[in-house]
Amino acid sequence: MLKDLLEARLAPALRAAGAPEGSAVALTVSTKPEFGDYQMNGAMGAAKRLKRPPRELAEAVLAHAQLEDLVSEASIAGPGFINLRLRESVLEEQLSTFTTRVLDPKAPSREAGRVVIDYSSPNLAKEMHVGHLRSTIIGDALARCFAHAGWEVLRQNHVGDWGTQFGMLLAYLNTLETGDGAPAAEAELADLEQFYRKAKARFDEDPAFAALSRETVVKLQQGDPTCRAAWQRFIDVSLSHCEALYGRLQVTLTRKHVRAESAYNDALAGVITALRDRGLLTESEGAQCVFLEEFKGKDDAPLPLIVQKSDGGYLYATTDLAAVRYRCDDLEADRALYLVDKRQGLHFKQVFAVAEAAGFITRPCSFEHMPFGTMLGEDGRPFRTRAGDVVKLADLLDEAERRAEVLVAEKNPDLDAAARTEIAKAIAIGAVKYADLSKHRNNDYVFSWDAMLSFDGNTAPYLQYAYSRIQSLFTRAQVAPEALSAGLSLGAPQERSLALTLLRTEDVLTQVREQGLPHLLCTHLYEVATAFTAFYEHCPVLSAPEERLRDQRLALAHCCGETLRQGLELLGIPVVQRM
RNA sequence: GCGCCCGUAGCUCAACUGGAUAGAGCAUCGGCCUUCUAAGCCGAGGGUUGCAGGUUCGAGCCCUGCCGGGCGUGCCA
Numbered sequence: 001m002l003k004d005l006l007e008a009r010l011a012p013a014l015r016a017a018g019a020p021e022g023s024a025v026a027l028t029v030s031t032k033p034e035f036g037d038y039q040m041n042g043a044m045g046a047a048k049r050l051k052r053p054p055r056e057l058a059e060a061v062l063a064h065a066q067l068e069d070l071v072s073e074a075s076i077a078g079p080g081f082i083n084l085r086l087r088e089s090v091l092e093e094q095l096s097t098f099t100t101r102v103l104d105p106k107a108p109s110r111e112a113g114r115v116v117i118d119y120s121s122p123n124l125a126k127e128m129h130v131g132h133l134r135s136t137i138i139g140d141a142l143a144r145c146f147a148h149a150g151w152e153v154l155r156q157n158h159v160g161d162w163g164t165q166f167g168m169l170l171a172y173l174n175t176l177e178t179g180d181g182a183p184a185a186e187a188e189l190a191d192l193e194q195f196y197r198k199a200k201a202r203f204d205e206d207p208a209f210a211a212l213s214r215e216t217v218v219k220l221q222q223g224d225p226t227c228r229a230a231w232q233r234f235i236d237v238s239l240s241h242c243e244a245l246y247g248r249l250q251v252t253l254t255r256k257h258v259r260a261e262s263a264y265n266d267a268l269a270g271v272i273t274a275l276r277d278r279g280l281l282t283e284s285e286g287a288q289c290v291f292l293e294e295f296k297g298k299d300d301a302p303l304p305l306i307v308q309k310s311d312g313g314y315l316y317a318t319t320d321l322a323a324v325r326y327r328c329d330d331l332e333a334d335r336a337l338y339l340v341d342k343r344q345g346l347h348f349k350q351v352f353a354v355a356e357a358a359g360f361i362t363r364p365c366s367f368e369h370m371p372f373g374t375m376l377g378e379d380g381r382p383f384r385t386r387a388g389d390v391v392k393l394a395d396l397l398d399e400a401e402r403r404a405e406v407l408v409a410e411k412n413p414d415l416d417a418a419a420r421t422e423i424a425k426a427i428a429i430g431a432v433k434y435a436d437l438s439k440h441r442n443n444d445y446v447f448s449w450d451a452m453l454s455f456d457g458n459t460a461p462y463l464q465y466a467y468s469r470i471q472s473l474f475t476r477a478q479v480a481p482e483a484l485s486a487g488l489s490l491g492a493p494q495e496r497s498l499a500l501t502l503l504r505t506e507d508v509l510t511q512v513r514e515q516g517l518p519h520l521l522c523t524h525l526y527e528v529a530t531a532f533t534a535f536y537e538h539c540p541v542l543s544a545p546e547e548r549l550r551d552q553r554l555a556l557a558h559c560c561g562e563t564l565r566q567g568l569e570l571l572g573i574p575v576v577q578r579m
Numbered sequence: 580g581c582g583c584c585c586g587u588a589g590c591u592c593a594a595c596u597g598g599a600u601a602g603a604g605c606a607u608c609g610g611c612c613u614u615c616u617a618a619g620c621c622g623a624g625g626g627u628u629g630c631a632g633g634u635u636c637g638a639g640c641c642c643u644g645c646c647g648g649g650c651g652u653g654c655c656a
Contacts, residue, residue, distance in 0.1 A: 028595055041598055044636075054636070078599055079636050123656075163656065261656090287654050297652055298580065309654045316656050343650055345583060373584085374649080411618065427618090439592065443585070444649070450605090451591060455618055457604040458592090465618050473615060504595095511595075523593070526603080533619070542615045579618075 001102075001506040002094060003027055003038070006084065009065050010040055017060035019046035029504065033493075036073065036083040037500055044080040054080030091499045092488045098559055102506045103566045109150020111513075116154045116327045117143050119339035120246075120253055123160035124238040124260075125169055127192040128245050129390035130383065130447060134372045137433050137572065138441055139339040140251045141518040142370075144570045149513060154331055155257040158323065159242075161235050162261040165196075167217030170230050171209060172199035174216075189237045193392065221265070235260075245393050250429055250572055264322040268314045271321045272307060278358050286310030290354045305350040317351055324355040328365050335366045337516060342371030342442065370516040373444035383447045396452070400428035403453050412579065423576050428453075430460030430573040437571055438522035458526050460573050463564055466529040466536075467575045470561035473541055473554065475577075481558040486551035494535040495556060501531045502563050509570075518571060525567045532560045 010025045019042075026042035043061050047054035058080040067074055073085040101107055119139020122128050128136075139155075147153045172195070176185040188195050202209050219227040239255065246253045272288060275281045280290045282304075289304030297303035307318045327336045338348060348369040355361055377383040384390060404424035408415065415423070435452040439445050455461040474481065490496045501524075508524040511517070541557060544550040565575050 026598085028598080031599060035599080039598085044598075048635080081599070160656065165655090285653070289653075295652095296581075300581080304653055306654050311654085313654085315654070319656095342584070344656085346651055347656095349583095371584090376649095380648085407618075412616085443592085446591070448591075454605075457618095459604085459618085461618055462604095465616080469616060469619090476615065507595080519593085520595080523595095523603090530603095536615080537620055540615070578616085 002086065002090075002500075002503050003507050005070060005090075006038055006040075006067075009067055009070065010042070010061065010082075013061045013065035014042060014046060016064040017043075017046075017057055018050065018052075019043075019057070019061075020049055023049070030083065033497070035077065035081070036075075036085040038084045038086070040082040040084065043082060047080060058082050086500075088490050088496070091490055091496065091503065094503055095488055095499050095556075095559055098502060098505075099562045102509075103562050105148050111149045111151060113334040114152040114154065114332060115146050116156055116331055116333040116336040117146070117339065118156045118158050118323075118337065119143070120242075120251070121158040121160070121340070122242055123163075124235055124242075125160070125163070125165045125192075126196050128242060128393045130393060130396055131375055131390060133393060133396075133432075133436055134375065134441065135339045135341075136246075136249070136251055136253075137436050138370075138372060138516075138518055139337075140253065141437055141521075141571050142337065142339070142512070142516055143252060144572060145509060145512050145518070145521070148566075148570055149509065151513075154327075154333065155253060156323075156327070157253055157258045157260075159239070159258055159260045161231075161238075162221075162265065162319075164217055166220060166231060166234075167215070168199050168203050168210075168213040169196065169234060170220065170227060171213040171216045172202060173230055173234060175202075175209070189234070192238060192241060193389075245397075248394075248397055248429075249433070250574060252572070259323075259326075261316075261319050264319045264326070267322040267325070268318045271318055271325070272314075274360070275307065275321075275354075275358055280354070280358055281307075290357075292350070292353055292357060294353065295350060303350075305354050317347065317354075320348075320351045321355055321358075321360065324351065324367065325360045327367075328361050328363060332363065333365050335368065338367075338369045339516075340369060340371065342373060345369060345371055368516070370441070372441040375447050376444050378446060378448055380446070391447075396432060397428065399449070400432050400453050401425055404428040404431070404455070407455060408579065423579050426574040426576045427455060427461050427464065427579065430464055430568070431455060433571065433573055434460035434463075434522060437518045438526075440519050441517065460568070460571075461579075463525050463529045463568060464573075464575055465579060466532050467561055467564045467568070468577060468579045469536065470532070470557045470564075471577045473557055477542055477550070477554060479551075479554060481554070484551050484555045484558070486548045486555065488555055489549055489552035490556075492535075492539050494531070494538045495553070498528075498531040498535045498556060498560060501528050502559055505563055505567070521567060521571060525564060525571075528560060528563055528567070532557070532564075535560075 007025050007027055010027065014023055014025060023046040024042050025040055026045060027038055027040050030036050030039045043058035044054040047057040055076060058076045062074055062082060070087060070090050071084050072087045075083050077083055117139055120132065120136040122132050143153050143155055173185055176188060203213055216227060220231055275290060282289050282291055284304060287306050287310045288308035289306050291302045291304050295303040305317050306315055308314055327333050352367045375383045401424055404427040405420060408420050408424045431453055490499050504524065508520055512521050539553060541550060541553040544553055568575055
């Protein structure tokens with residue numbers, strides 16, 4: 001990539017100019033087009049450490065750097081910025097292999113490794129609501145990004161299927177089925193949210209039922225066959241609800257990615273034993289705990305990670321420790337990413353630290369909590385409807401598709417109903433996902449129907465629109481992209497700018513994987529689409545003065561279209577040929 | 580009390596990890612459809628980056644102290 005090319009020349013020059021070992025080149029995209037294409041800021045940083053005048057060092061760097069074949073202009077500005085303008089031939093050469101080198105998923109990958117991505121992980125006791133959107137969508141985008149770069153991706157849907165609440169739900173299911181018969185149960189299960197609420201109400205008002213619920217949990221965890229069978233049926237129904245949503249959202253999770261909490265049940269006792277063998281286990285107030293030096297609670301009191309309750313029951317820390325072992329030993333992951341709410345930050349810090357101390361991390365594997373913020377309502381409180389309920393994911397998608405269909409019908413009345421619905425779905429999914437993906441995951445964010453279902457400005461439909469315009473160019477020109485052989489023209493500023501933007505894609509994708517931040521890709525694709533639109537407005541393609549120029553511009557448009565298509569696909573957002 | 584996160588334009592968010600004059604979208608105002616899709620484009624206004632210090636050639640970003648908000652802090656997940 002461009003940045004690598006330049007860095008390969010600048011890093012030795014920086015050393016040759018006398019900069020200390022490990023000095024960063026600090027190459028960034030120019031803040032202003034007038035300055036050039038890229039700027040190197042590292043001379044100033046190195047000069048500070050050397051206590052030398054920064055401009056002098058910058059000059060020395062330029063004197064040592066061999067840049068002639070890459071750069072047409074190099075100059076020093078301000079306190080010691082080195083501004084670089086790339087040769088057009090370099091851009092053209094890089095771009096000519098861009099789609100096969102960077103975009104093609106079958107391109108020889110420069111990264112190889114195995115990454116576990118733990119995401120979505122809904123609680124099967126309830127229906128999925130908008131709060132599950134973030135983990136599901138961000139995780140899925142990351143899974144796609146890693147897979148694209150050549151990683152082996154192991155999706156792990158760590159669904160909650162084993163908590164205390166399942167006793168209650170099973171007991172309720174049982175009363176329905178032994179009462180008026182099975183049809184009632186079937187009907188009730190169709191709406192898990194209702195089902196949960198009714199079971200909870202019964203639990204709260206009927207002590208006998210509450211007692212039965214608690215017995216049921218014990219029976220379930222002991223492996224009682226009848227109980228297990230009922231539980232399995234409930235889980236199946238709930239999972240099929242999730243799958244329906246994954247399908248609608250075009251999320252890549254399937255049943256084979258489910259690795260539920262219950263799957264670790266048999267490993268929990270082993271976790272306790274192993275901790276005891278390592279001398280890490282301490283009994284405190286009746287519970288089995290691990291105390292590590294680095295974790296302090298109130299008044300500097302030691303803060304435990306409780307792994308077994310005083311009644312003998314295990315906790316989610318125990319399950320997560322078992323999952324660490326599984327992901328490390330059995331899955332042999334190099335990285336394990338946890339897309340989980342940031343409120344669990346301390347929990348994962350403790351779990352990972354205990355796993356390390358216990359020797360559970362038996363091979364070089366990086367365990368990383370990738371936290372995300374809470375979805376808030378417009379009042380700044382955790383998101384609820386007016387009635388105090390959560391918004392169901394299914395309802396959000398229904399509304400998104402409804403609004404999109406109205407808009408498509410209005411913008412493009414000639415489409416037949418089938419095409420209209422298909423386009424509306426793509427737009428709806430895109431808008432909903434992009435609204436979430438385009439924000440920095442670490443921050444809380446405000447849910448707004450209108451913002452989430454907006455189709456104007458920095459939204460997925462804007463990107464999809466740019467793509468469909470490119471497709472339209474090819475439809476009208478009646479040329480296949482593969483047939484273009486005139487090379488590229490990058491003379492116009494808009495052409496050059498679009499090329500430069502496209503050539504940043506690889507760096508962006510690397511950063512997305514390193515930091516687990518898909519919003520960087522959103523921002524980049526928006527810049528691509530913006531650069532394309534400027535090009536489209538200023539550089540006539542089909543009516544270009546010469547056929548050669550037309551073909552060159554078509555080639556550039558094709559590069560851009562492929563970037564948008566592939567980029568959107570990495571975000572899990574479909575493109576459409578027309579809209 | 581302690582710990583983590585956050586505070587950026589009226590609103591919603593960015594800012595390539597310390598770089599040049601802090602950028603987008605929505606909203607507001609003005610302009611552009613007999614030439615490739617107006618879901619678009621061009622332009623305008625809008626900022627003491629919560630406050631006060633400090634570090635340095637340079638701070639939204641780092642350090643200190645305040646103010647304000649969220650979350651977490653032993654047997655739920």
